[in-house]
Amino acid sequence: MAALLYRLDKLTADVLGCPRKEAVQLIRQGRIAVDGSVCTVPETRVKEKSLLAKDGRPLREGGAVYLLMNKPLGFVCSAEDDGGQSVLALVPEQLSSKKLFSVGRLDKNTTGALMLTDDGDLAHRLLAPSRHVPKMYRAVLDGELSAAAIRRLEAGIGLGNGEQCLPCRVERLQDRMALVTLEEGKYHQVRRMFAAVGLFVEQLERISFGPLNTEGLELGKTRPLTAEEIALLKGEKE
Ligand code: URA
DSSP states (O other): OOOOEEEHHHHHHHHHTOOHHHHHHHHHTTOEEETTEEOOOTTOEEETTOOEEETTEESSSOSOOEEEEEEOTTEESSSSOSSSEEGGGGSOGGGTTSOOEESSOOOTTEEEEEEEESOHHHHHHHHSGGGOOOEEEEEEESSOOOHHHHHHHHHOOBOSSSOBOOOOEEEEEETTEEEEEESSOOTTHHHHHHHHTTOOEEEEEEEEETTEEOTTOOTTOEEEOOHHHHHHHTTSOO
16 A cells, blocks of 8 residues: 655644644754655655654654765774774764664775665665665775786676676776775675785775765764655665
């Protein structure tokens, strides 16, 4: 059965117990977020179960949360302490009751784009090998990246233990710096790919994950995904 849709101003007024006029004002002022994204259009149709927040504070339970973090060095993606503090320690306090997890993982020593959600179904779909979500990394290397090494990497390199990478894109930015775009996510893949051509990755940053990128997002900060980003990730929009 299709989910019931309500106008955002009506739902906000109902949840806050305030006049519709007041709800409209709050929405236009950008103080109301729906499922983690600020919405300034009172007529927007939203699901009855959407999570509404006022000034960043959830108004009631329900609705999934979608965040992008610019992960700093030294934090780990698991909830337990396995050699570092969890990225969950960086999530805004008002979301601390949510059961968030990262969509895929970044190493402790990798920085950059990390999606967090409590929507297990979407996370599962995004991580499915058949989905081919492109992930772009910037790697700083300990030596020069040759044209021959780029050809080997782009063709899909073997990792030496029987594991075989899919073809990918490698763009040389400087002698010792490259952009790598992968559509898969093997354990420590970028570091192991460069190791297979005799190079050590000194710094690794994920620039983007599908349609999400860290432009304008400070290291260690999170932001809610926009409605457009969520629709793109869900495949509801091209
Ligand atoms: N590849 C790696 O080697 N590390 C990451 O964190 C992500 C991709």
